[in-house]
Amino acid sequence: MLAGNFYTVTSQSREAGQVAVTIELNAAHPIFQGHFPEQPVVPGVCMMQTITEVLESALDKKVRLKKASQMKFLNMIDPTKQPLVDVTLTYKEEEGGWKVNATLKRDDKTFMKFQGIFN
DSSP states (O other), X not given: OOBTTTEEEEEEEEETTEEEEEEEEOTTXXXXXXXXXXXXXXXXXXXXXXXXXXXXXXXXXXXXXXXXXXEEEOSOOOTTTOOEEEEXXXXXXXXXXXXXXXXXXXXXXXXXEXXXXXX
């Protein structure tokens, strides 16, 4: 949905139960014209969709958010100043779905932390 248009994956590594990708945001994407003009900010819903898409790629199947037990937006992402973002997910299959911990960050700046369950 967002991959290849809103962002592109520039690097990726996978291990059992873990995936790490670096994405490059498209600062020219139309979403930033409305969010917000003259001061673009990545919407929180786009951060969540990115986590979902990275998980789907790792599992090679579609998933849906069942429960978000923690969703913290710690810093804004301005795609003109911070075009690269590191997305790290750990995931484990449990009864009721996939338990996921995720962070979006770059260097020492964390943008979002997430814990929840997808199915």
